[in-house]
Amino acid sequence: MTELFAFLLTGLTVGFVYALVGMGFTVIYNASGIINFAQGEFVMAGGMIMVFLLAGGVPYLPAYLLAIGLTALLGVLLWKLTDLSRDSSQESLIILTLGYAIFLRGAAEVVFDKELHTLPPLLGEGHLTILGATLSYQALLVMAASVLIVAGLWFFFRRTRTGKAMIAVSLDPDAARLMGISLKKIWILSFSLAAAIASVGGILLTPITSTNYEVGIMLGLKGFAAAITGGLSNPFGAVAGGLILGIMEALVAGYLSSEYKDAVAFVIMLLILFFRPGGLFSHLGVQRV
């Protein structure tokens, strides 16, 4: 029982990070129809920038805000580049954003280094014991911050004019533009928002799993699997998808085989794509938030 509970907690912690990455995918996808394969690199960028700011003597809080801000700026930069692209067929956009991912990985290699880095836990080394299973303060922080972000996004999409405008654009860009919504602003916002969310995940996860220049590949792909599992059109589906993938992964690693844990997310994603391409919750008929 204790073992199972420990696996569940590990799964939840990682699952929340997949959820943050997955939400970023859906935010950009709904606003612009683009799948940004560099989403995982935002996670990497957040963690790495934070590591090097701290190493450069910047205090914790300013470093934290700066890391998020810089990553968000990176998001805007990528949007600018995408905007330059003349051909906008889906294949070209997929390859373009794959190019961003490779470029950012290469840039991190040059600007930072190839070493593995970690961060001191924000709330110290302590941990809670729940039903005999330990949960570090940092893991608790990952969960709490993720829940806060999800709640914040929910409020943003439901209650604010800008958030509603984003949903309007995702439903019908032409009609939204006729209503006076600036598509350009929405796109910029979606890219920076997705980057900022992912960078928070990267910063909070680094004390637990460490980070390096290529950590974004797997995180990005699993975040995408989370988004597909939950349904691409709904950011909150991605949260459920991320948690499911994280927990399944932890259970497989714990009970079956730790070698094959990385395959779990992709097997689930393929099953969803084959049998329920609209995502797990498509039967609810809820299309987009």
Add this chain to the structure above:
Amino acid sequence: MRALVRRWNLRPALGVTALILALVPWMLSNDFYYEIAILALFNAMIAVGLNLLMGYAGQISLAHGAFAGLGGYIAAILTGRYGLAPLFSIAVSLGIMALLAYGLARPILRLRGHYLAMATLGVGIIVSIILNNEEELTGGTDGMSVESFSLFGHTFTESWEWYLLAALHLLFLLWLAQNLIESPLGRILRSLHDSERAPASVGVNVARYKSLVFVISVVVAALAGSLYAFFSGFISPQEAGFNRSIELVVMVVLGGMGRLYGAVIGAVILTLLPQLLTSFEDYQTLIYGAIIIGVMIFMPKGIVSLFDRWRRRG
């Protein structure tokens, strides 16, 4: 198949390619240059096959690196662990890969755009995880050595023999692909690229043709992957990794999607690029990414489109 290759249908482009391939060895002064040239030829084969799928049938695949690598592994395991003759093991490998592709084609090719990209990517990653973990068969992350390649009692050891073998394969493939594109099947494929409803509405079994071209492209990738494994005498999971699959897609796009010789040009450039960049080793990934971004933004129709512009002007 007979309907596809009714005529000899030899084109000047094929002749020019044959001529270039015949002249290149004069520039290859040592075995290292040969090695790069041979790798470029095998890459070109995979890219030509992948281009049939991406450029003509309009279906993206982010798993062809995995298919080429898996084909190579199967052939290598059959010769190394089970003592089969190389030719026979390649034949079995291609058979297995064809079956695998056929089985995957239906569920996967129902998907489009991002979903298709993601599903193929998932398949590719699962293949590479399996190759990394089944150590008893594949040697795990360290890879495995591959027996030397012999054909009818003759063992291929010289570089020029491999060059000849690879060049002949590529020429034959180009000829076959040209025929395929100009056959009624090719017209159907191109119509799929634009819209699947239109051909379906005149009674074309869309799923069947998509599956067919998928199987062809996978088999070509597996053939090139197997031959390359025998040539290099070694195979590792990196050959089947995600980056390898992206590299292959970039070859097709860089050259020009839907342009037969574009894939060849893209493959040659991307194979030479790392060699030219060796002095900038730390910047390799960065430059590579920048090239992809630059090409997609400034010449999304690929390098071949530059020739078109020049021809129109002249």
